């Protein structure tokens with residue numbers, strides 16, 4: 001498992017493109033028949049991917065965690081961005097279609113991931129945070145995630161937000177997770193932008209054509225930087241950073257957070273005219 005340390009705003013000021021990408025972009029978490037995690041020191045968040053194409057994949061612990069099993073002291077949220085899949089959590093079987101989300105709480109022992117069809121495998125995006133309390137394992141379809149449509153065609157940010165794990169949805173210790181789908185013709189996410197110094201965040205872009213890219217904005221609002229991001233790549237957003245993007249086409253992305261609270265609306269808005 002790759003470990004990513006934290007960077008301060010002062011360090012980020014000095015970074016060139018390569019350093020920004022090495023610290024904040026996750027280019028290769030989705031690999032056929034593998035589970036891959038990156039461990040971020042921001043809120044000890046683990047960001048991973050798993051594609052069980054021809055084999056069933058089990059979630060295992062890592063030496064860096066010094067735990068007997070992955071969720072001994074952690075919780076996990078799993079969203080499927082691929083074909084029909086199945087998750088077995090401590091003997092309970094969950095069918096999980098595209099954009100379905102399974103939450104598994106602290107002390108869930110065995111989790112295995114598989115696909116219904118190896119030619120159209122499930123693609124599981126995984127987010128895990130430390131947990132100090134057990135919450136029940138729960139599945140949400142995207143319809144259960146109370147979709148809310150915001151933005152407009154005029155400002156190229158017309159999009160639907162699905163909230164799965166948060167204070168008014170699936171209960172968790174600290175994990176917050178959901179996804180946003182941009183309507184055709186809309187390209188801007190999270191504009192107007194915001195920060196929430198109380199929570200770090202990770203974005204995973206998907207349903208972006210292979211020959212298109214998202215220009216992801218990061219940094220303090222008055223000192224922004226950018227990352228060019230391809231389909232099925234993820235970005236780590238420090239708590240002090242904006243996280244917003246503009247695509248060369250429309251796309252979707254999964255957002256996930258950990259930190260002080262699970263209140264999705266706890267955001268410090270940034271005026272568009274204040275961005276530098």
Ligand SMILES: O=C[C@H](O)[C@@H](O)CC(=O)C(=O)O
Nearest residue numbers: 159161180189190191243255
């Ligand atoms: O803290 C919340 C996250 O940044 C996202 O939910 C924002 C988002 O999906 C959007 O505006 O499109």
Ligand SMILES: [Zn+2]
Nearest residue numbers: 194196201243
């Ligand atoms: Zn945010």
